[in-house]
Amino acid sequence: MREVSYFTLAYNGKRYHGFQIQPGLETIEGCVLSALADASCFDEISKITYSHGGRTDRGVSAIGQIISLSLPEKCFPERAMKVIEDKCNDVYVWGYRDSLPPDFKIRYWALWREYIYIDKKKNYRSQLEELKKVVNQVLSLKTLSPFYRNFKLDRFGKYYFSRVILKIELKEFDDFLILIVRAQSFPFHFVRRLISFLRNYESELSFQDNLNGWPGGEAEAENLILMRVMTNYYHKQTYTLEKIMEMIISSMFSSSSELLLNLFDFLSAAWDP
Template sequence: MPRGAFRIAYDGRPFHGFQRQPSVPTVEGALFDALRDLGVLGDEADKPPGYAAAGRTDAGVFGLGQTVAFDAPEWLTPRAYNGQLPATVRAWAHADAPTDFHATHDAASRAYEYHLYAPGADLELARAAVDRLRGTHDFRDLSAVSSGNTTRRLRTATVERDGEFLVLGVRGDGFLHELVRRLVSLVRSVATGVVPVERVDSVLTPGTLPDHEIPPAAPPGGLVFVDAAYPGLAFEPDRRGAESVREVFGERATRATRRGRLCRRIAGGVGED
C-alpha cells in the first residue's frame, strides 16, 4: 500500500492537545477515528501502518500545516478524509510519499506563528528582542525542558504589527516544549517596557536568572503550527478540501467577531456607580 502524507488544519480549542490520549478528545484521536470509520484502520488496530506526525501541539493550539503520513489506499483523498472528520479538523492537501517517509524525522524545519494582542507594545523594541533570539542558542530557560540537549537554531524570527496584534513568526530545525510561547512572553515583556532588551541575553545564558524572572509560557490560544517543510515532497492542494477549510474557519471567524461585538456591548452598557 502506498504511503500518503496529508496536510491538516485544526482548531485546537475543543481538544486536549494533538497527541492521542485515553478518555479525552484529541486531534490525533479524531484522525484515527475517521480512518476507522472509513475502513482504513481496523477496529483492533492501534494506528495506521507507518504512521507519524510532524509534531505535537498543546491544548488550544491551532494547526495549519500539521502533517501526518501513513500507508493509505489511493482513494483516500483529503475530500474523502474530511467526510468522516469533525468540522474542527480538515485535511486540505496530499502528497505521495516514499515508503520510508517519516513525518517526524524527515521534517527539515517547522514554522510557528503567535498572534499576540498587544495594542500598546513598541514594535521596534519587539524587533530588537527578536533579533537577539535569532540563531543558535541554549534555550533551556525558554522551555519546559530541564535536562538533555536544549540547544536549538532559529533559522528565522520576525515580528510585525497587524492592528492591535503583534504577529511573531519563527522557523527552526526543531522546537523544545513551550519554547515558542515562552519566547513570546519574553518579547512581550521587552516590547511593553517591563524588562530591558538586555534581558534576552540573560535568558539565553541558562542559570543566570532567578526562577521568578524566567519567562512563563504565553497562553496557547494565540499559537498556530504553520508549516513543516519536506524538501522533495510536493503537496497538491485538494480543491474541495481547501474550500472546506475556508468555509469552516471563515464561519468560525464570523461567529467570533459577532461574539466579541456583543461582549463589548454588554461591557460598555454597565453603568458605573
C-alpha cells in the same frame, strides 16, 4: 512495501484536548485515526508507518499540520480525506501527496516547522523596533535553556535545548502583533514562552537583565497556530490556502475579516513552493 501518502490538516484547536491521542479525551489524532480505522483505511502497516509533523497542545490550532501513513490498497487518498472530514468536526484535509517512499515519515523527513502567534499589541511593554532587536538576540543564543530556568533541566538530554532556529520575525497589523518562528524542531512550549518573555521585556534593561528578571511561564495556547510543516514533496490542494486561512482564523478571532485582509499576503509566503 506499500507506498506512503501524507495529508495536510487544518483545525481549530479550541474544541480538542490537543493533537496527540490521550486516553479518555477527544484529540485530533484520536478522531482522525479512529475515523480511518472505522472505514478500513487504517491497518497494521498503517500503524507502523504512521507519523505526524508537529505536536500541538490543547487550544493550539493548525493550518499546515501533516500526517503520513501507508493506506490499505482499497483505500484511496480521496476517500481517506472524506472520511476524516465527515467524522472530525473543525478538521479540514486540504491537501495530500501520494506515492511517497515506503520509509517516508513526516516527523523525520520534515525540513522545518513554522508557528505563528497572533497577539494584541497592548500586551507588550516595549515598542516593535525594540522587540525586533530582542528576537535577533534570541537567534544568536547557542542554547534556549535560559527560557527554561524554572524547569528541572536534568530531566532533558544534553542537547535538548540546542535547536536550530531558522527565523524569528515580528510584524504588526493595526492592533495586532504577529510572531513567526521557524525551526527544524522546538523544545517544549518554546513559542509561548518566547511570547511571555517579549510581553514582559523592559526596554530600559539589558537583554540579560530581562532574562534574569523574567518570571517564566507561557502565553495562552489559543493564539498559537502551526502554520506549516515543510517537506520536499509538495501537496495537491483540495481547498485554497486563502479559504483555509479564512476558516481557521475567523473561528479564532472576532475581528477576523480585517485581520485576514492584512495577514494573507504575508502569511502565505510560508506556502511558496
